Amino acid sequence: MKINDVILQTVTKIVVFIILTFGIELFLAGHNSPGGGFIGGLVLSSAFVLLYLVHDIETVRKGIPFDFKKIAAIGAFLAVGTGIGAVLFGEEFLTQAFDYFDLPVFGETELSTVMLFEAGVALTVVGVVVTIISTISEDV
């Protein structure tokens, strides 16, 4: 039986973007205030889970043709990689560096390697959560 969920689908189209924006906002807010890769990643993956709920798995997979297991692995590699990067520069493992740059649009901005580490965490979280959810739903 096909359930008519036009309202849900229409609302989702907008809400997903709100959630994604909020996730990135949380991710960027990290480092100095509450937020960061883990929380940001969880919020981002909740957007994907909502898509899975509203549409069926095939449709979403067609729209987002990534292997989420690999995304998790890329994330883990990025996170560990920043740690190893420090080793290559002769610093202690996981040492992070930061500096201030004058960027064209943003003005003076703090860029740091923690950002890469957190991006790795976020990707891992997204990859793992989406993999878990889609695996469970396939089994039923």
Added chain:
Amino acid sequence: MNNIIVMPMIIPLVTGIILVFLRHYVKTQRVLSIVSSILTLVASLVVLNQIQQDGILRLDFGGWLPPYGILFVADSFSMLLVTTTSIVTGILLIYAFSSIEKQFEHTFFYPFVFFLVAGVNGSFLTGDLFNLFVCFEVMLLSSYVLITMGGRKLQLIESMKYVTINVLSSWFFLIGIAYLYGAVGTLNMAHLSVRVAEVGQGPILTVISLMFLIVFSLKAGLLLYFWLPGSYSVPQTVVAALFGALLTKVGIYAMFRVFTLIFYHDTIITHNVIGVMAILTMIGGSIGAIAYNDIRKIIAYNVVIAVGFILAGLAMSSETAFQGAIYYLIHDMVVKALLFLLGGTMIYLTGKAKIEEMSGLIRNYPILGWLFFITMLSLAGIPPLSGFIGKVYIGQGAIETGSFILLTTAFLSGIFVLYSLLRIFLNCFWGETIINEDEDIPLKKGMLVPCVLFGIMTIAIGIGVEGLAPYVSDAARTLMNPEIYIDAVLQGNR
């Protein structure tokens, strides 16, 4: 700057991640696995030797000094275990190449083995209690995957138990950490030791320490081993060997660390409780080992007995007993892996698991039979095999400290170990052969070689104990004198 300390954890971790991408290239996965194991082994040997010259090494992650940052600390005790872990994993991987089903090699078998090893090595190396929890989780999550690989009904039943019990004990662990942080306000192990010594280990701290005792007992299988025989007898042979060789040892290691470094003041309560639990474990394990006819169950109960035996060394709490426990720990990692492999190979060859259904295997597979014989003698503690030296030192420690009940139980349990394995040997290897010439399943070289390698190792550890002695005595000295560890970590800035 001792970045090499982190390598035994980072090399397996990175290997695991890379192998995820090489999912369908089985050959490449195998080559990379072996290369990575060798690299880990080299790194751990380098660290082990560096410790002998420079004393305990530490690495502050990100340059944050203790007690504020998280750090890895490498002393002889942890590095001996890390080294043994890398050797055992390397050899087990060779066995996996010829025994594991193709289907699992495509579904992330190797990555999860490496994540497991990363967790195990991380647990051995960390100097922070919360980081220990994290490394435990890395190890356990990988073990959840490995135990369910195959998805047979019995396997799923046992892994449900395994997962439930481990989630529960991890929760206890977290609560224990929270209590401890609330009580003394730090989680760095060396700093904890200092703080606990300052305020004195009163009733509250002793209760918290008992909380940790419960957690680690569940992980190690000390008295609370009810989940162990079931869940160690269902997975693939190589996974069971990996679990039997490594997982309980991490619990044992954590118990040694916590009760020699942090909670060593009120030994009348904590160490006596450990002693009583060790005795009960050995009795229960002995009964189990002779009660069952299933080879896998008998072997799993042998793991339980060894846990009791090693922790008897902790309960005695003297330098000699610690030496014995460390020798026995190393010996047990090697020999238990061998025992699981032999049992699994026998089941693979005959297709049966009950000892009364097999007979006369030594005629068809003589090397396998003799290897089993060596393993049996080694576990019973016959010189010059590796089990001997550990038993001698634990016995000597027991006499020094006057713990005669522990001594009696420990040595009686040795006889039960011998008897339980003799039953397997007599039933399965002696007698009329049940396999005719034409039904003879050939024993793959890839299965035999790892067993032979382990067999050589148990003989080599037994004969070359002289070469191991300086490392072990240094490890035992550090366990006995927590100040050495504390000084190396905090370096005066308490």
